[in-house]
Amino acid sequence: MRFLNRDVIVIGGGIAGLSSAYALLRLGASVTLLERNSCGGEASWAGGGILSPLLPWDYSDPVTQLTRLSTRLFPEFIEALKRETGVDPEYNSSGMLVVPHFSGDSQDAEAAAAEAWCTPRAFPMRRVRSHEIAPALARDEAALWLPEVCQVRNPRLLQALRKAVGLLGGTIVEHAEVTSLKIERTRVLSISTRRGDEYTAVDYVVTAGAWSSQLLRDHALKLDIWPVRGQILLFKAQPDLLRTIVLQGQENFYLIPRQDGYILAGSTLEEVEYDKRPTSSARKVLLAKARALVPVLNEGILAGHWAGLRPGSPDNIPVIDRHPMITNLYINSGHYRYGVTMAPGSAHLLSNIILNSPQPLDITPYRWPV
Numbered sequence: 001m002r003f004l005n006r007d008v009i010v011i012g013g014g015i016a017g018l019s020s021a022y023a024l025l026r027l028g029a030s031v032t033l034l035e036r037n038s039c040g041g042e043a044s045w046a047g048g049g050i051l052s053p054l055l056p057w058d059y060s061d062p063v064t065q066l067t068r069l070s071t072r073l074f075p076e077f078i079e080a081l082k083r084e085t086g087v088d089p090e091y092n093s094s095g096m097l098v099v100p101h102f103s104g105d106s107q108d109a110e111a112a113a114a115e116a117w118c119t120p121r122a123f124p125m126r127r128v129r130s131h132e133i134a135p136a137l138a139r140d141e142a143a144l145w146l147p148e149v150c151q152v153r154n155p156r157l158l159q160a161l162r163k164a165v166g167l168l169g170g171t172i173v174e175h176a177e178v179t180s181l182k183i184e185r186t187r188v189l190s191i192s193t194r195r196g197d198e199y200t201a202v203d204y205v206v207t208a209g210a211w212s213s214q215l216l217r218d219h220a221l222k223l224d225i226w227p228v229r230g231q232i233l234l235f236k237a238q239p240d241l242l243r244t245i246v247l248q249g250q251e252n253f254y255l256i257p258r259q260d261g262y263i264l265a266g267s268t269l270e271e272v273e274y275d276k277r278p279t280s281s282a283r284k285v286l287l288a289k290a291r292a293l294v295p296v297l298n299e300g301i302l303a304g305h306w307a308g309l310r311p312g313s314p315d316n317i318p319v320i321d322r323h324p325m326i327t328n329l330y331i332n333s334g335h336y337r338y339g340v341t342m343a344p345g346s347a348h349l350l351s352n353i354i355l356n357s358p359q360p361l362d363i364t365p366y367r368w369p370v
């Protein structure tokens with residue numbers, strides 16, 4: 001293994017920034033992470049923590065490759081974090097039940113497409129009746145069962161990562177919004193924050209989520225990352241009401257049960273610039289969808305409602321690369337709907353790029369667009 005004896009500044013303390021900092025610290029780098037507010041307070045906190053694309057067979061190869069790499073890395077990633085920090089991110093293979101939206105021929109076509117994708121990849125999938133897996137559902141119908149899909153309690157994963165970064169000697173500076181990068185010819189010389197502090201390092205990594213393009217201004221080149229609001233409802237139910245993630249595929253609607261009985265119901269996909277206020281119309285729609293799937297999920301046990309801004313990207317393909325002209329500037333951003341799923345894989349690719357180490361997969365699709 002190669003080691004990195006140099007200073008790195010990471011800009012943005014969501015899952016992408018914290019997992020990048022963690023990977024770089026483990027390789028011997030000195031890392032300073034600058035976060036505008038508090039770490040893990042934006043999309044990474046607001047998300048659901050499903051560790052898979054929703055209908056994996058609907059995505060392109062670059063999404064599949066990166067999520068499969070992350071799936072392989074996740075067990076050891078979580079074990080190390082638990083050992084180092086004592087925080088349990090509740091990583092578990094709760095499985096995902098895909099309930100149909102269509103009837104008759106379309107349903108068979110969806111199942112056939114799923115089988116054609118799953119079988120050659122040895123991705124476990126079985127046709128079942130929905131009540132075999134989730135008796136609390138309103139309807140017993142033909143469904144698809146993906147038993148090895150995992151989930152993680154993302155706020156706890158962030159807590160573990162933040163603690164691990166500190167324990168490994170990383171410096172986290174919160175309430176430090178980076179406002180400008182001082183660039184001379186092909187190198188970043190320093191960065192400045194809103195409160196006037198200046199920081200210098202050998203390498204700089206942008207992990208500012210939905211704000212990444214905005215931060216880089218002209219240096220973003222053709223980077224195409226934009227905010228996509230997602231809203232989630234939280235129910236407090238009996239711990240054994242639901243044991244598996246339930247996805248109503250074409251509706252883009254899912255229920256995620258946590259071990260203590262909380263159930264997340266989401267989400268929405270809304271392009272409303274940087275407005276992350278939850279809305280009463282989304283609340284109504286999500287509540288109706290939740291009740292239609294599992295009737296006991298009603299307003300009486302509603303415990304929360306929030307929204308976050310995903311870093312949207314074309315075809316959900318993140319950019320993980322060195323800047324084409326600025327040799328010490330890197331990015332790991334644009335993970336759109338799957339930033340938690342892709343976190344350890346993306347951090348691994350980024351570290352290899354910085355170290356000039358061989359990659360486990362073709363990284364061409366994640367190049368910085370020019």
Ligand SMILES: Cc1cc2nc3c(=O)[nH]c(=O)nc-3n(C[C@H](O)[C@H](O)[C@H](O)COP(=O)(O)OP(=O)(O)OC[C@H]3O[C@@H](n4cnc5c(N)ncnc54)[C@H](O)[C@@H]3O)c2cc1C
Nearest residue numbers: 012014015016036044047048049050178209230339340341
């Ligand atoms: C409702 C919803 C459901 C989701 N469900 C899932 C799911 O089930 N599974 C999954 O894998 N993914 C899911 N996602 C997507 C996932 O949450 C995102 O892809 C991921 O969190 C993006 O991580 P990030 O670190 O790039 O961005 P963020 O978490 O937004 O972090 C970016 C950080 O950068 C900071 N920052 C921005 N600008 C600056 C600056 N100038 N200076 C310093 N700091 C700055 C911000 O304050 C923020 O903390 C969901 C997202 C939402 C909203």
